[in-house]
Amino acid sequence: MYFAYGEEETDYLKKKDKRMAEVIDRIGHVERKVDTDLFSAVVHHIIGQQISTKAQETIWQRMLSALGEVNAETVLAAGVSKLQSLGMTFRKAEYITDFAEKVHTGVFDLEGIWQKSDEEAIRELSSLKGIGVWTAEMILLFCMQRQDVLSCDDLAIQRGLRMVYHHRKIDRGLFEKYRRRFSPYGSVASLYLWAVSGGAIPELHDYAPKEKK
Template sequence: MAFFQYGEAEIKYLKSRDKRLAAVIERIGSIQRRVDDDLFSSVVHHILGQQISTKAQQTIWAKLENELNTVTPDILLTCGRERLQSFGTTWKKVDYILDFAQKVRSGEFDIEALNAIPDNKAIASLASLKGIGVWTAEMILLFCLQRPNIFSYGDLAIQRGVRMVYRHKDLPRERFERYRRRFSPYCSTASLYFWAVAGGAIPELSDPAAKK
């Protein structure tokens, strides 16, 4: 089992940049978040997980892996639409996955090239695929490619965590970008802590946006 890699350098930098985040890091301690080291299966996994709960995603993924053992373009294309849909996903997602598999197998989409290009180009490349938006592309960069500087404005939990730590009732893009600049080049590590806060890791912190 692999986890997102960060260490003392990232923690020391983030603490030096922001006192409130430093206090959060001290309170929570080290965070382990699982990552997927197979890029193709990671894209498929993220397509399956769109707009459903994490539990539902895990259930569908477990069925798929148990049946197919390995998730590759050839195996998925051989599997076909009906069998893929029987694992519990939608027809639309099945078509997205098969379109992606076909493009990788034919070479139309060079998946390995993602490893060597900057974040913005990798996000744009992934977002050109059917069923992949900017947020999904950013999550693939963080949880598969382990890019160190991902801070997704499209992630509602990260927004919530930032509001909770800094007591903001709202978080417009301009303010969010100021935090991005503050935490760069280690935004991915900062993201782990904001996710943890949003998930209740510090019970006394509430979301100011929820108050009327």
Template sequence: MFFEYGEKEIACLKSKDKTLGAAIDAIGHIERTVDTDLFSSIIRHIIGQQISAAAQKTIWERITRKIGAITADAVNGLSVDEIQQFGTTFRKAAYIKDFARKIESGKFAPDDMRGKSDSEIVARLSAVKGIGVWTAEMILIFCLQRPDIFSYTDLAIHRGLRMLYRHETIDKQKFEQYRLAFSPHCTVASLYIWAVAGRALGGMKEYAPKKKPVSGA
């Protein structure tokens, strides 16, 4: 299953920003996989923090080969040491186990998230060990398919914006200008900006702050 968007979102973004519109035309439709099960999505994102997509995929495949569907019951049947042996860190394994216990005890009810606002979900998820604002925002996109998410803490978004708009830096004010311009379809804009950051368009370079000359010897 892929993140759902179509001509309505594309037409709106192209009407608001010609630069992004040109990138959209050049890249074409983007298919990004989503996981609509909130528990497994959260576990996947905890695993994927600060590691490559390939490493995340490998660990995920090891876990699913062992326990099948990623459910709270299945995870609670594993010890922290067993989870770590799939290739994740001890800290992440402890976070995963802690979250599964919260589900089992009823302290966290995934279904309660679906009717809440984006900010409420971020606050609720950020209170869980191992989940920060960035992870919560990725869950909003790749699980709940919320349409208007633009993550200031996402480094690839910053890189893509610098490449597409030829900025050396993206401060909070400039980021907010783009967020307002892309709203209410920031998530679709994010898909294309991530693609730009991943070199989907040839000939684009990354603009970064110029290094100050070192004085002295």
């Protein structure tokens, strides 16, 4: 399953911003996978922190093989040592079991969070051990498919903005200008900025000053 969007969102962004319109027309539809299972999405993000995507997927596949299904009950049954044996750090195993315990006891409401506003959902998710604001924002986008997520803390988003709009630096005030411009479809703008940052339009380059060696 991919993040769902269509002409309504892209037409809105294209009318709002000429350069974004050029980017959208040039790149076409962007397909980014989503995982709508909130429990597994949180676990997957914790596993992936500060390691490569390949390493993350290796550990995730081991986890699926070992547990069969990744949910609060199977995680708690496995315990920290079993999770750690799959290749993750002790701390990550602790974070995941703590999350599972909160879900199991009802301290964290997996269903109720879907009814929360973006701000409330980010606040609740980032209260979990191992989940910061950026990770919470990514969960909103790639799990809950919220429409208006543009993360100021995402370095690739900042790079994409510099490349598209020829800025040397994106400070908070400038970022907020773009966030307001792209709202309520910041998530779709994010998809295109990530694509640009990753080289989808080869002639665009990063205007950030080169660091002196």
